[in-house]
Amino acid sequence: MTHPAQHPVSRPRVAATALRLALGAHRRALAATLLLALVEATGPIAAAWLTKQLIDSLTGYGTREVTATAVALAAIGVLLALLPYVDDLCQGVLTRAVALTAQDRLFRAVNAHPGLDLYEDPVRLDRLRLAQQSGQDTPVQLVQCALIVLRSGWTLVGFAGMLAAVSPVLAGLVLLGAVPKLVAELRLARATAAAFAGVTAGERREAFFSTLLGGTTAAKEIRLFGIGDVLRERMLVERRAVNRIRHRLDVRRLSVNSLPTLLASGIAGGGLLWAVGRVSAGTLTVGDLSVFLAAVASVQGGLGSAVTAVANGHQHLLVFAEYVAVAEGGARPDTARRVAGHLLDRIVLDDVWFRYAPDLPWVLRGVTLTVRAGESVGLVGVNGAGKSTLVKLLCRFYDPEHGRILWDGTDLREFTPESLRDRLSVVFQDFVSYEMTAAENIALGDPALAVRTPDGAPGPEVVEAAREAGVHQVLAGLPAGYDTMLTRGFFGANDRDSGVVLSGGQWQRVALARALLRADRDLFVLDEPTSGLDPDAQAEVAHLIRGLGQGRARLLISHRLSEVRAADRIVLLDGGAVREEGPHEELMRLPSGRYAELFRGQAAGFWEDSSGPEREVAGVQGVEPGREQEVAG
Known part of the structure; x- marks a missing residue:
């Protein structure tokens, strides 16, 4: 299922999305935060004005009541001391609500994405990772940037007015002094956003190596092959590359901001000298000087905060565009109805061609194949022949680039992906081991059947599926039965039920049980269903598979040719095309047949007579008629 490349998202749309997230997540927390921002911005202005009145009254220039002024000033100080804690509470509520809403919207969009290209295309995968990161924090950061601009602007207006009352010229110079810093910060924001993608890719690769070094997946091979230092060095290479990018940004920030900062500081220093001279000459009061000092500091600080907030907001908008691209239109909606x-x-595959990208080789090259209702078809071929890719097309994770797949004469593209997949049951070769309870691992195959009995036991369908897959005794015998967690990753050292880790073969049976919950579907696909099982279990599961879904289409993919020989028809894929097709006996009689060659070569490994050398089987001279099934299976 292919999709066009995503186009850049406009900044107004990004800003509107962030605002909608904040409004939709928690309106009252947002309103409280806005109100607190205005109060926090007004407090310093009132405090500076009262300070001027108090100083002038104490030095004989003012006429206001000293005690009342001092009490009012103290009250404002108490209020300004408490407001940050109230603001933290409101912002915490808003932050958590926005993060929850953003995560929900993002993964609704991800779940609605009908294909696998979002995960198998490195560019799209990086975009998804950026969306995950930015979706958690960026909407709140954008709101915080807006609040800083609002608070700084309000403070700026108040203090600029007070500063203009002392010297309009100096007020204008202070304001103009912030313009170079605004330009510098915007340039840095663009550079930071451009470097963010490189940082994210490097951090993702670093996380991959650190997960290998710190997890159980590769622990045995790391110690056996002695590759810990190799992986550690690869991890450090990625970290050093990320550090170099961040260091270059820090150096650029220093060089770009140096001159604007010196200019603004020079204006403030010159203004201070002028104000001190005016106080000495008697044209300004000491209170005026205190207002001037507070105003210059607040105007420059407010301008600096506003400029930084605008620049950060610009950077956050650029990064948050990745979230919007994925969550709101990153994938073309499927138009099937x-x-x-x-x-x-x-089911008919009609001249199907497919490749994963235009610059990659064809995986399927004109495959034409029919699977009839009630028929069992074995699909065989060497690695890379296209077997698993064919399953992905049947599930509509992708669409053919050429040709079509017909379901009772209707192109799969005309069906909604959800309705088509509801007609399938598949055991994938790379099935998932969910870190959940045993009952949940099976019930995920059909959540509608994940009901509990009145006594809290798993539903009968779940237990019956486990019985058919031959794993019921194992799961029932776990410490908490079917409610045992099949992982040890979520527990502390003192937890009584610390979970259980199943063997590979046991996990394969759990995956088979998950698919058996959907055994009433129209197409049952098993991709290497016994690859992790012992010989006895292979024979048991093979017998189960032969009886599965009678009256329904069955597609069995296996490298063990003995498992597919009982199929109604066997299809050999070679080089992305159907090379041979027919029942086992017919394919074995083909002169120079590839299937027969593979079957005999595989069967030869199971039979060796007493004289030592291996003999060919499956009808070759030296093997009694009827013995071929024994030695091959």
Whole structure:
């Protein structure tokens, strides 16, 4: 299922999305935060004015009541001391609500993405990772930037007015002194946003190596092969590369900001000398000087905060565009409207061509194949022949680049992906081991059947699926039965139920049980369903598979040719195309047949006579008729 490349998202749309997130997440917390920002901005202005009145009254220039002024000033000080804690509370509520809403919207969009290109395309995967990171914090950071601009602007207006009352010229110079800093910060914001993608990719690779070094997945091979230092060095290479990018940004920030900062400081220093001279000459009061000092500091600080907030907001908008691209239109919506019905006749692959990207080789090259309702088809071929890719197309994770796949004569593209997938049951070769309870691991195959009995036990469908897959005794015997967590990753040292880790073969049976919950579907696909099982378990599961889904289409993919020989028809994929097709006996009789060659070569490994050398099987001279199934299976 292919999608066009994503286009850049406009900044107004990004800003509107962030605002909608904040409004929709918690309106009262947002309103309280805005109100607190205005109060916090007004407090310093009132405090500076009262300070001037108090100083002038104490030095004989003012006429206001000293005690009342001092009490009012103290009250403002208490209020300004408490407001940050109230503001932290409101912002915490807003931050958590926005992060929750943003995460919900993002993964709703991810779940609605009908194909796998979001995960298998490195560019799209990086975009998804950026969306995950920016979706958590960026909306709140944008709101905080807006609040800083609002608070700084309000403070700036008040103090600029007070400063203009002392010297309009100096007020204008202070304001103009902030313009170079604004330009510098905007340039830095663009550079930071451009470097963020490189930082994210490097950090993702670093996390990959650190996960290998700190997890159980690769622990045995790391110690056996002695590759810990190799992986550690690869991890450090990525970290050093990220550090170099960040260092270059720090150096650029220093060089770009140096001159604007010196200019603003020079204006403030010159203004201070002028004001002190005016006080000495008697044209300004000491209170005026205190107002001037507070005003210059606040105007420059407010301008600096506003400029930084604008620049940071610009940077956050650039980064948050990745979230908007994924969450609001990052993928073309599927326009199919038809609902797939029960398979009545057949599935037809008609001259199907597919490759994962235009610059990659073809995986399927004109595959033409029919799977009839009630028929079992074995799909075989060497690694890379295209077997698993064919399953992805049947599930509509991708669409063919050329050709079509028909479900009772209707192109799969015309069905909604959800309705089509509801007609399938698949055991994937790379099935997932969910870090959940045993019952949940099976019930995920069909959540509608994940009901509990009145006594809290797992539903009968879950237990029956486990029985059919041959894993019921194992799960029932766990410390908490079916409610045992199949992981040890979520518990502390003192937890009584610390979870259980199943073996590979046991996990494969759990995955099979998950698929058996959907055994009534029209197409049952098993991709290497016994690869992790012992010989006895392979024979048991093979017998189960032969009885599965009678009356429904079954597609069995396996490298063990003995598992597919009982299929109604066997299809050999070679080089992305159907090379041979027919029942086992017919394919074995083909002169120079590739299937027969593979079957005999595989079967030879199971039979060796007493004289030592291996003999060919499956009808070759030296093996009694009827023995081929024994030695091959």
